[in-house]
Amino acid sequence: MKQWKKRIATVVVASLLLSIQGCGSKDKASDTGKENTNTTTATAESEETKDVEYQVQAPKKGDTIVTISFKNFGDVKIKMFPKEAPKAVENFTTHAKEGYYDGLTMHRVINQFMIQGGDPSGNGTGGESIWGKPFEDEIVDYLLPIRGSLCMANAGPDTNGSQFFITQAETADTSSLGNLTIKQAEAFEKYGGCPWLTGGYTVFGQVYEGMDVVDAIAQVQTDTDTAKPKEDVVISHIEVSEYDK
Structure with missing residues (x-):
């Protein structure tokens, strides 16, 4: 029976295991061995002309931004990347404008990894896109899951719905990952994040204000097996x- 529970895949790298201890087998956090072969890759501007500095630049006048307000925690402000990830941005912003996310919880929280939400069922098994069906990944080499990146959660290639996560890891060890370019490895070393997620998840936004709020959420007490906060976020x-x- 196909498991539609949204999860974040991890490569089994010994140096990273401590950061994901909260994800047990019951939570099906790992999705190793899969290669994302059907992604839509943006080609308008390649890594040769842009690098991660583009991702972390402050927003400019006219840029699309979102402000996620968390009850009892505060606001997280994120600049979006509609040129690189048009479907992910349209999906997220349309849901937001229609109030889809209002009242939902961050159902999966792992300190020094990420915070995840956007599921109406509240347990990682639900949620759908504005089109009523999954949509394809949008991967570009210069948008990376560095600390503070807004990414689509998925259950495998091209299964994006409504769930999303914000990466929170402050440091990143790239020594065991041979699939990164030199520029990408340097970016993770500089900004932190989750390098083992590179290429498997659409990055469609970057936090520019409010990472202290993300960090506060990441430190809440959670269930050992499911990583669900004991008190709703x-x-x-x-x-x-x-x-x-």
Whole structure:
């Protein structure tokens, strides 16, 4: 029976195991051995012309931004990447404008890894896209799952729905990962993040304000088996706007 539980795949790298201890086999966190061969790769601008510095630049006037307001925690502000990940951005911002995420919880939280939410069922098994069916991945070499990246959660290649996660790891060990370019490895060493997720998940936004809120959420007490917070972490509202400074 096909398991549609959304999860974040990990490569079994010994140096990274301590950061994902909270994900037991019951949670089906690992999805090793899969290669993402059917992704839609943006080619308008390659890694030769852009690198991760583009990802971490402050938003410019007119850029699409979102503000995720968490009850009792505060706001996280994120700039979006509609050119590189048009479907992911459209899906997320449309859901946000329609109030889809209002009142939902961050159902999976792992300190020094990520915080995940966007599932109406609240347990990682639900949620759908604005099109009522999964949509394809949008992977570009210069948008990486560094610390503070907003990514689509999935159950395998091209299975994006409504769930998302924000990477939170402060450091990254790339010594055992041979699939990264020199630029990518340097980016993770500089900014932290989750390098083993590279190429498997659509990165469609980057936190530019409010990482202290993400860090606070990442430190809440969670269930050992499911990584679900013992007290709900609730999304009050997500506001979509244009950066005007």
